[in-house]
Amino acid sequence: MAKPASFDIVSEIDLQEVDNAVNQALKEIHQRYDLKDSKTELELNKKDKKITINTKDDYTYKQSMDILENKFIKRGISLKAMKPKEPENAANGRLKIIIDLQSGLSKDDAKKITSLIKEMKIKVNTQIMDDKVRVQGAKKDDLQDVIKAVKEADFDFHTEFVNYQG
Numbered sequence: 001m002a003k004p005a006s007f008d009i010v011s012e013i014d015l016q017e018v019d020n021a022v023n024q025a026l027k028e029i030h031q032r033y034d035l036k037d038s039k040t041e042l043e044l045n046k047k048d049k050k051i052t053i054n055t056k057d058d059y060t061y062k063q064s065m066d067i068l069e070n071k072f073i074k075r076g077i078s079l080k081a082m083k084p085k086e087p088e089n090a091a092n093g094r095l096k097i098i099i100d101l102q103s104g105l106s107k108d109d110a111k112k113i114t115s116l117i118k119e120m121k122i123k124v125n126t127q128i129m130d131d132k133v134r135v136q137g138a139k140k141d142d143l144q145d146v147i148k149a150v151k152e153a154d155f156d157f158h159t160e161f162v163n164y165q166g
Contacts, residue, residue, distance in 0.1 A: 005136070005143055006165050006166075007162065007164040008129075008133065010104070010132045011102060012104070018044060018072075019044055021068065022044045022071075025070075026041075029063075034063070038056045038057075040053065049103055051068070051098070054097075055094060057095065061097060069082075084098075084099045085097065102158065104130075107128070110128045110132075113155075116149060116153055117149070122142045122145060124137035124142050124143065124146060143166075
């Protein structure tokens with residue numbers, strides 16, 4: 001009998017690519033005429049998976065965020081991985097914004113994926129394993145249907161399909 005095919009659904013980001021995007025964004029911010037004097041700072045904390053923006057006002061925050069998002073897109077990093085918090089007031093009337101980077105599926109996100117797959121009523125097994133969902137099935141076409149459905153579901157978090165074994 002044939003071994004069932006499987007793949008994992010994950011939500012991961014490449015922190016080196018994020019670091020490159022942050023550095024490129026900072027370089028562009030410091031070169032732009034309208035943002036040059038804002039003394040905007042972008043800082044990536046790889047350990048905590050957070051980006052901190054410290055800038056002078058709302059305008060420079062929005063422009064900096066737009067530049068950062070463009071750099072993420074150019075580097076192939078999903079914008080859904082960014083979870084910005086509300087801007088806070090910092091010293092000297094400046095704004096400080098912390099952006100959490102989502103890496104790994106939470107239990108709730110994994111449950112959303114598994115319930116979507118169960119609603120499809122096809123013969124595949126799903127299993128939540130820490131921060132990923134493993135999908136197994138006898139037919140490769142069923143697995144392709146699952147991938148298509150998850151892509152079309154447009155969750156508020158980033159999804160990738162890895163570790164395909166068939």
